[in-house]
Amino acid sequence: MAALAQQSIVEAPQPKTTGYWTGVWRRLRRDPVAIFAGLVILALILMAIFAPYIAPADPYRASSLRRLRPIGTAGYPLGSDELGRDMLSRLIFGARLSLFMGITPVILAFGIGSAIGIFAGYVGGWVNTAIMRTIDVFYAFPSVLLAVALSGALGAGFGNALVSLTVVFVPQIARVAEAVTTQVRSRDYVEAARASGAGGFTIVRVHVLGNVLGPIFVYATSLISVSMILASGLSFLGLGVRPPEPEWGLMLNTLRTAIYVQPWLAALPGVMIFITSIAFNLLADGLRSAMDVKQ
Amino acid sequence: MLAYLARRVAYTVPILFGVALVCFALVHIAPGDPLVSVLPPDASADLQAMLRTLYGFDRSYPEQFGRWLWRAAHGDLGTSIATGRPVTDEVFKAVGYTLRLSILATLIGFFFGSLFGFVAGYYRDSLVDKAASALSVLGVSVPHYWLGMVLVIVFAAILGWLPPTGAGSGNEGFFGSLRFMILPAVTMSVIPMGIVARTVRALVADILAQEFVIGLRAKGLTDWGVFRHVVKNAAPTALAVMGLQLGYLLGGSILIETVFSWPGTGFLLNAAIFQRDLPLLQGTILVLALFFVILNLLVDVVQTALDPRIQRS
Amino acid sequence: MIPEDRGGPAQPLLTVKGLLKHFPVKKGLFGGASAKVRAVDGIDFEVLKGETLGVVGESGCGKSTTARLLLSLIDPTAGEIVFDGERVGSRALSLKEFRRQCQMVFQDSYSSLNPRLTIEASIAFAPQVHGVPRKEAVGRARDLLARVGLEPRRFAERYPHELSGGQRQRVNIARALALQPRLVILDEAVSALDKSVEAQVLNLLLDLKEEFGLTYIFISHDLNVVRFISDRVMVMYLGKVAEIGGSEEVFERAQHPYTAALLSSMPSLDPDNRTEVAPLAGDPPNPIDPPPGCRFHTRCALVEPVCSAKEPPLAATEGSHRAACLAVQPGSGHSLAPAATSVELAA
Ligand SMILES: Nc1ncnc2c1ncn2[C@@H]1O[C@H](COP(=O)(O)OP(=O)(O)OP(=O)(O)O)[C@@H](O)[C@H]1O
Ligand code: SF4
Ligand SMILES: [Mg+2]
Numbered sequence: 001m002a003a004l005a006q007q008s009i010v011e012a013p014q015p016k017t018t019g020y021w022t023g024v025w026r027r028l029r030r031d032p033v034a035i036f037a038g039l040v041i042l043a044l045i046l047m048a049i050f051a052p053y054i055a056p057a058d059p060y061r062a063s064s065l066r067r068l069r070p071i072g073t074a075g076y077p078l079g080s081d082e083l084g085r086d087m088l089s090r091l092i093f094g095a096r097l098s099l100f101m102g103i104t105p106v107i108l109a110f111g112i113g114s115a116i117g118i119f120a121g122y123v124g125g126w127v128n129t130a131i132m133r134t135i136d137v138f139y140a141f142p143s144v145l146l147a148v149a150l151s152g153a154l155g156a157g158f159g160n161a162l163v164s165l166t167v168v169f170v171p172q173i174a175r176v177a178e179a180v181t182t183q184v185r186s187r188d189y190v191e192a193a194r195a196s197g198a199g200g201f202t203i204v205r206v207h208v209l210g211n212v213l214g215p216i217f218v219y220a221t222s223l224i225s226v227s228m229i230l231a232s233g234l235s236f237l238g239l240g241v242r243p244p245e246p247e248w249g250l251m252l253n254t255l256r257t258a259i260y261v262q263p264w265l266a267a268l269p270g271v272m273i274f275i276t277s278i279a280f281n282l283l284a285d286g287l288r289s290a291m292d293v294k295q
Numbered sequence: 296m297l298a299y300l301a302r303r304v305a306y307t308v309p310i311l312f313g314v315a316l317v318c319f320a321l322v323h324i325a326p327g328d329p330l331v332s333v334l335p336p337d338a339s340a341d342l343q344a345m346l347r348t349l350y351g352f353d354r355s356y357p358e359q360f361g362r363w364l365w366r367a368a369h370g371d372l373g374t375s376i377a378t379g380r381p382v383t384d385e386v387f388k389a390v391g392y393t394l395r396l397s398i399l400a401t402l403i404g405f406f407f408g409s410l411f412g413f414v415a416g417y418y419r420d421s422l423v424d425k426a427a428s429a430l431s432v433l434g435v436s437v438p439h440y441w442l443g444m445v446l447v448i449v450f451a452a453i454l455g456w457l458p459p460t461g462a463g464s465g466n467e468g469f470f471g472s473l474r475f476m477i478l479p480a481v482t483m484s485v486i487p488m489g490i491v492a493r494t495v496r497a498l499v500a501d502i503l504a505q506e507f508v509i510g511l512r513a514k515g516l517t518d519w520g521v522f523r524h525v526v527k528n529a530a531p532t533a534l535a536v537m538g539l540q541l542g543y544l545l546g547g548s549i550l551i552e553t554v555f556s557w558p559g560t561g562f563l564l565n566a567a568i569f570q571r572d573l574p575l576l577q578g579t580i581l582v583l584a585l586f587f588v589i590l591n592l593l594v595d596v597v598q599t600a601l602d603p604r605i606q607r608s
Numbered sequence: 609m610i611p612e613d614r615g616g617p618a619q620p621l622l623t624v625k626g627l628l629k630h631f632p633v634k635k636g637l638f639g640g641a642s643a644k645v646r647a648v649d650g651i652d653f654e655v656l657k658g659e660t661l662g663v664v665g666e667s668g669c670g671k672s673t674t675a676r677l678l679l680s681l682i683d684p685t686a687g688e689i690v691f692d693g694e695r696v697g698s699r700a701l702s703l704k705e706f707r708r709q710c711q712m713v714f715q716d717s718y719s720s721l722n723p724r725l726t727i728e729a730s731i732a733f734a735p736q737v738h739g740v741p742r743k744e745a746v747g748r749a750r751d752l753l754a755r756v757g758l759e760p761r762r763f764a765e766r767y768p769h770e771l772s773g774g775q776r777q778r779v780n781i782a783r784a785l786a787l788q789p790r791l792v793i794l795d796e797a798v799s800a801l802d803k804s805v806e807a808q809v810l811n812l813l814l815d816l817k818e819e820f821g822l823t824y825i826f827i828s829h830d831l832n833v834v835r836f837i838s839d840r841v842m843v844m845y846l847g848k849v850a851e852i853g854g855s856e857e858v859f860e861r862a863q864h865p866y867t868a869a870l871l872s873s874m875p876s877l878d879p880d881n882r883t884e885v886a887p888l889a890g891d892p893p894n895p896i897d898p899p900p901g902c903r904f905h906t907r908c909a910l911v912e913p914v915c916s917a918k919e920p921p922l923a924a925t926e927g928s929h930r931a932a933c934l935a936v937q938p939g940s941g942h943s944l945a946p947a948a949t950s951v952e953l954a955a
Pocket of ligand 3: 671672673796
């Protein structure tokens, strides 16, 4: 026996122990694009949180005398909108609702979709078939169409827009969750856990969740960009946030009438949506490749 | 192949049924009595009861759904509350416009997308490749309704080259009406362009990495021969992606149509939502979703037919 | 939790009766389950206390399915499993209690360890399921690691990807032993290892067996390894038992032509011992629709018309050695069948 122990020590190569997430973080740190995107997102979030301290003016204070001032006007660094409100302040405050409306549906859908998908994937059999066929029905609608249809039927409003977007993303996340869970379920370590007499709930908690949440999470982050565009899109259509709240999509809509007067000013809110959406896309890409490495 | 076809069609039937059920439910998840939208505000109780019976709202949900589905299957989607005309007529008129725009956008997107993707895949890790991948990230990240506004600003408001909105009066002739389509179609083409470019790049890089192709090139086969081989092998997947994108555009055109006041289904939906014209909303969504499901089916079938190596189970 | 020996040493630890597993497979236009894979098609055998039963057979003959059936990882279509005198799933022996006493080591050492758990957590999982407090379970895990030759201080907190294949398989063995089972099923447990590592692990298995009084079911396609480690051997073909008997008897005096063919296709270590039987040609038939009569008749060198008409029972040939071949069964109608003895004629 001693001889055996001796031999196995010779076999041992690596000196240091690394957990999964440590490795992911180490690889992510070496990806300058992802880090930059992450910093942009961080900056946007900080801007949203500290909007009252950063914004130079009250985003709601209108002035019929100072409408549609061009970019660079004294006192209005980014001009003023069609009601004479300070653009810069509205863009800063706009981050609050826009980010909230873009991110929340994905978080909600991550929770609900993962639960549905993991359940279906772990249970398998006809329960799985029934759940996944239902999910397929929602998948049969293009996302924009489904979001507009639901919020159109429910009626305009902030809450309804959130609900609609969540419903759009739940099937997409559930599909991914089901696929990875089905894969993990057939691994020998899950079999071994079953063979040790553990119940389904314990197995999911200890052996399934840790292995499926990562991939589902990466997929969900890649949806945030789409969600930002869709959420602002709903407000742009008048289905989301209502005036006079500052929200980028809604601002874009109300400034449409001004494109002949102040064309570049009218395009500003879209720039914010664009930047946010690119940043989330790049971060999601970086996260995906950082987590994709086969260990 | 035949067995696959039958299975694929059989799988689509319950999906179609589910889609119909969701569209039916749209009217019933709407807040308030569905009758309110068709009632004059001062309607008497008698009139209310009469209309309720007329529209069948007094029956059980399954019964209502059955009747609605039966009529829909015969092309009757009810009557628009706002215009009083059959929903089917309204929708099909609008679908024509949307289809025109989406097809043009898909073609533009496919052409430039495959071009970028091909060059990027052929010269991997070159500057062109990097530019192409940057472009495709921008393509999928851009809020297209905003892009539409920017194009209107540049080409209509500032340069004055193209009309900003609308589809024209119908008397401009072919090229005259094409002018109206350019901006919305280009805006719309950005999404499929990015996705097609990504797909084609991966496909081309994959094919070129096959030992067989490396062998061909080593044997001194001309670039033209290699090119033909690559095109032949990449085409089925690229075409499938294009077909699916067309489906997405058909259903996703609402924002762009709103920006350009293009009289298609998106515009119709917008009107239906703000006039609370629920039958019109329901009918439009149903038709668009059916288009999407059937297009998916067609793409799958055509792809299988083109590429029998694809294993499907 | 000292393994209680209820029926005494003479009672088999495991008795399998008529075990059957048919997997429905989709076939036909609308996915109706119109065909079934007869993965395990009615097998009976016993595992004696303290022995190692080797199980051999070509790929796809149902070895892993049998193992999974024994652990109730999949439900049998029919059949009964009796563990030390008690039917599994009866009131006297619940499934959970049976699973504590019967554990398994899988072939793929990597996919059988959860990549997100440290190896000590993987080993400590099963005892925790059975109510051992975490601290104690981890302590036991570390003891076991030492016992299988992995120094706990160096290895306990590592993740599976930081170990070599041989080390991982030692972890899997420790994990299986953590519940102090009486029966351990080893499904191709050493097949994926290098020869030198394989030898170390085999020796470890022998040591552990002695120390903990274990019984093994050892599944492998490597006949040399099976011969080395097994007391008795069971040969499977297309979901059925072809031959079963003492290791020496089966390897020296194979009764079934299939066993003989398997043996002749293996590189023998002993040149005097080569059989004259032609090695196996071709692949086994499809288990969805196995040949009638003797399942081996499509590939058998001794095939005769009677073989496709009559299914040979698994009958004793000498002592506890049994084979399912008409050519060795008296009165079967096969021309090579030995003359019927008076005992059998009377029966
Ligand atoms: N879940 C399943 N569904 C359908 N068929 C299955 C399933 N599991 C196993 N089979 C089939 O049952 C038969 C026996 O498989 P099994 O895994 O038991 O073979 P094996 O003897 O362990 O082979 P190997 O040596 O390759 O591990 C095979 O034909 C296999 O294809
Ligand atoms: S029964 Fe016939 S076919 Fe089967 S093994 Fe014996 S001799 Fe061969
Ligand atoms: Mg096996």
